[in-house]
Amino acid sequence: MATLLAALTLALVGCSDDDPEPEADPTPSTSTSTSVTPTPEPTEPAAPLDPEATVKAWVAARNQALSRGDVTEVRRLSSPECSSCADLIDPIAETHANGGRYETAGWRVLRARVTDHAPDAAEVTAALVFAGGTTYLSATADPVVYEAERRITIFELTKSSGGWAVSLIGFVR
Amino acid sequence: MRTLLLPFLVAILLGPPPQAHAQAGECSWVAVTHMITGNVVTQLELVCAASDDSATEVTGSEIEPSFTHVNETACATLAGAIGISHLLLWCPSDSPDPEVTPGVVLSALRQTPLPPSELIVQPPNGRTLVNFETNFYTETHPFNRTIRLFGQRVDLRIWPSSFEWRFGDGATMATESAGSPYPHLEITHSYASKGQVGPSVDTTYEADFRVNGGPWRPVPGTVTTAGDSVGLDVVEATPTLVGYH
Numbered sequence: 001m002a003t004l005l006a007a008l009t010l011a012l013v014g015c016s017d018d019d020p021e022p023e024a025d026p027t028p029s030t031s032t033s034t035s036v037t038p039t040p041e042p043t044e045p046a047a048p049l050d051p052e053a054t055v056k057a058w059v060a061a062r063n064q065a066l067s068r069g070d071v072t073e074v075r076r077l078s079s080p081e082c083s084s085c086a087d088l089i090d091p092i093a094e095t096h097a098n099g100g101r102y103e104t105a106g107w108r109v110l111r112a113r114v115t116d117h118a119p120d121a122a123e124v125t126a127a128l129v130f131a132g133g134t135t136y137l138s139a140t141a142d143p144v145v146y147e148a149e150r151r152i153t154i155f156e157l158t159k160s161s162g163g164w165a166v167s168l169i170g171f172v173r
Numbered sequence: 174m175r176t177l178l179l180p181f182l183v184a185i186l187l188g189p190p191p192q193a194h195a196q197a198g199e200c201s202w203v204a205v206t207h208m209i210t211g212n213v214v215t216q217l218e219l220v221c222a223a224s225d226d227s228a229t230e231v232t233g234s235e236i237e238p239s240f241t242h243v244n245e246t247a248c249a250t251l252a253g254a255i256g257i258s259h260l261l262l263w264c265p266s267d268s269p270d271p272e273v274t275p276g277v278v279l280s281a282l283r284q285t286p287l288p289p290s291e292l293i294v295q296p297p298n299g300r301t302l303v304n305f306e307t308n309f310y311t312e313t314h315p316f317n318r319t320i321r322l323f324g325q326r327v328d329l330r331i332w333p334s335s336f337e338w339r340f341g342d343g344a345t346m347a348t349e350s351a352g353s354p355y356p357h358l359e360i361t362h363s364y365a366s367k368g369q370v371g372p373s374v375d376t377t378y379e380a381d382f383r384v385n386g387g388p389w390r391p392v393p394g395t396v397t398t399a400g401d402s403v404g405l406d407v408v409e410a411t412p413t414l415v416g417y418h
Contacts, residue, residue, distance in 0.1 A: 066210060084217045087215045091212035102211065106210070115251070127252065133210070137280060144280070146210070152252050154251070168202075169216075169217065170202050170219055171218050172247060
């Protein structure tokens with residue numbers, strides 16, 4: 001386990017910027033435009049995400065799952081053995097399967113930095129804002145109303161051939 | 174108290190704690206129940222024991238330790254390491270536990286594994302006859318559970334309130350009765366044709382709850398647990414002359 005000095009050093013040289021992230025919108029706008037779609041140019045394969053970007057992608061994918069019920073992407077960004085990920089994903093799938101829905105902006109990454117790094121493992125500490133909102137756990141359930149929260153959150157990641165994946169999510173308060 | 178705490182934390186240690194361990198002393202990941210985005214979920218929370226462990230309570234039958242906020246130091250250190258300055262917003266020292274409402278208990282109950290009912294079929298041994306009153310019943314009994322929500326003890330009295338019988342040939346029946354063994358036939362079904370079927374019974378549970386030993390209140394909803402199907406071979410009886418003189 002790294003020492004405090006190492007943690008602070010990594011934090012200071014972390015690859016994150018200090019600007020607040022734009023709020024993740026779980027309900028992206030849809031376009032009804034009928035304009036001609038340009039032929040897509042051949043593109044290079046997307047570069048693998050680094051640990052910090054993986055965390056941001058995980059949060060964005062969970063927000064998408066809240067609004068659409070499709071947990072495929074957020075599961076893809078989670079390692080198979082990440083039970084703490086599943087604990088945050090499975091209820092979303094269950095709620096949508098039961099006809100429920102989420103009326104919330106989801107989570108927002110206010111700040112994220114790599115606080116520990118090894119060739120095949122990394123730790124990202126993030127400041128997350130949980131938006132308030134209303135959840136209906138099923139089609140007939142009474143609404144569950146909740147306030148916004150701020151949580152210091154630790155993401156542990158492991159690297160495999162498919163890139164970085166979240167292997168543990170824990171909260172500090 | 175510390176000698177009680179340490180074995181318990183070891184038992185629920187879910188992985189190496191993060192950097193904060195180095196700054197905050199004895200920190201561990203523990204599973205706690207919390208509401209996130211309206212779902213009651215089990216989440217990992219960093220718990221750092223105070224030097225005198227005065228805030229820790231361990232009772233053997235409960236599913237998670239009780240603790241108060243003894244890890245502000247770890248939180249503040251981590252928040253500071255990523256450039257968060259308004260520490261009181263992120264690491265409050267006096268954040269109250271949320272109220273355990275009936276809706277929260279229902280959410281927790283729905284995420285608590287409840288036992289499926291074992292379907293018993295008569296005649297036994299996985300065979301019955303076409304056009305025969307096959308008997309079905311189950312022996313699911315009420316039971317109690319204790320969970321912790323938001324750091325508070327919640328006792329649950331749970332009982333099966335209704336059953337959905339699925340006979341495997343497309344026919345179903347809903348009852349409040351669990352059925353009875355032969356000869357007290359309550360839940361019966363006649364199969365019209367031979368073949369393999371997989372009958373099962375889904376059980377709907379209701380519950381009462383109380384918080385910290387307070388008055389019992391009803392949980393405002395039910396939870397249904399699907400039962401496993403049972404292999405059943407429906408055969409035709411063919412009259413056979415076994416002797417005539």
